[in-house]
Amino acid sequence: MGRITPLLWLLFSAGGTVAALLFPVHLFLTGLAFPLGWLEAPSYEFLHRLVTHPLIRLYLFVLISLPLFHWAHRFRYTLYDGLQLKHLTELIAVLCYGAAVLGTAMSVYLLWNLS
Amino acid sequence: MSAGPRYTLYHPRWYRRRVSVWWWLQNRSYTGFVLRELTSVFVAFFAMVSLWQLRALAQGPETYGRFLARLGTPLFLALDTIAFLSVLFHAITWFNLTPKAIVLRVGGKRVPDWVIVGSNYAAWLVLSGAVAVVLLRG
Numbered sequence: 001m002g003r004i005t006p007l008l009w010l011l012f013s014a015g016g017t018v019a020a021l022l023f024p025v026h027l028f029l030t031g032l033a034f035p036l037g038w039l040e041a042p043s044y045e046f047l048h049r050l051v052t053h054p055l056i057r058l059y060l061f062v063l064i065s066l067p068l069f070h071w072a073h074r075f076r077y078t079l080y081d082g083l084q085l086k087h088l089t090e091l092i093a094v095l096c097y098g099a100a101v102l103g104t105a106m107s108v109y110l111l112w113n114l115s
Numbered sequence: 116m117s118a119g120p121r122y123t124l125y126h127p128r129w130y131r132r133r134v135s136v137w138w139w140l141q142n143r144s145y146t147g148f149v150l151r152e153l154t155s156v157f158v159a160f161f162a163m164v165s166l167w168q169l170r171a172l173a174q175g176p177e178t179y180g181r182f183l184a185r186l187g188t189p190l191f192l193a194l195d196t197i198a199f200l201s202v203l204f205h206a207i208t209w210f211n212l213t214p215k216a217i218v219l220r221v222g223g224k225r226v227p228d229w230v231i232v233g234s235n236y237a238a239w240l241v242l243s244g245a246v247a248v249v250l251l252r253g
Contacts, residue, residue, distance in 0.1 A: 013216070019158045020206035020235075025243035027161050027202055029250055030168070031195030035187040039251060044176045046253030051172055060169065064162045071159035078152040083136055103162060110169045 008073055008097070015070025022063060057111045065104040072096040151208050157201035160194065210235035 034041035042050075050056055076096040079085050085092060139149040164186075171182035185191060213235055214228035 015158075016205070016209055019202060020209040021239050021242050022246065023158060023161055023202040024199065024206055024239075025246045026165070027195060027199045029247065031161070031164070031186065031199060032192070035183070035192060035195075041183070042250055042253030044172070044179050047179075048172055050249070050253070051169065060165070064165050067158045068162050071155040071162070074152055074155035075159070078149070078155070082139065082149055082152070084134065099159075103159075103166065106166055107169070110166065110173060114169070114173050 008069070011066065011069035012073035013070075015066035015068070015073075018062060019067040019070055023067065026063075051111075052114055057114070061107055061111055064107040065100075068100040068103045069097070072100040151204065154201040154205035157198035158205065160198055161202065206239065210239065 029039065033039040051060065073096070076092055079092050079096075080089070139145040168182060171179045186195070210232055214231045217231060219226040219231060
């Protein structure tokens, strides 16, 4: 565990930066402005064409995977400190990072197979 | 005396005063800290929504239509409102903290905090605008 800690910190801060820079606008548009009709939502055809572009796929991979590792890292420490679960260190770490790895694998699978 | 002290992460036999699970509600800055940490839950939530959206896009227009209909339900509108406020809180605290995490030096002089914070907000504005321009074109 000790040897990969610097890597986990790096993923945490990279993911935190991606989430800070890009999540507010995406969430506002996709989660609120489009469903509530404040702004006109892009069509299925347009979005489908967009996400099959290689650069957009790369963008979406970064957009989904790094913030998941940010969550894993932060949530892990929230559970330790907030709920005082220090004795479950390993189990929590495996569950949190495992979920982030799983989500990343799912994004790779989906983005790879999009056609 | 060559061997340094040995640190352990957790030592169940030492005496520790019991602290309530709600310790962070007793002080405003502790509450802010825990709320900031909990924003990560909504970061993960939106990453999952994006995965779900990708899967719907891959499966065709009907599935995508159902995805859109789900996003319009009160449950998802409520969740997305909380999530939006959370990621906004995350972004602001994250940008304001960067000068504490990164000390930049240019020509031997430390770059002032406000320059680092300001460039974060500038990047935020530019990127948000770019995403909006692309998505609103379709």
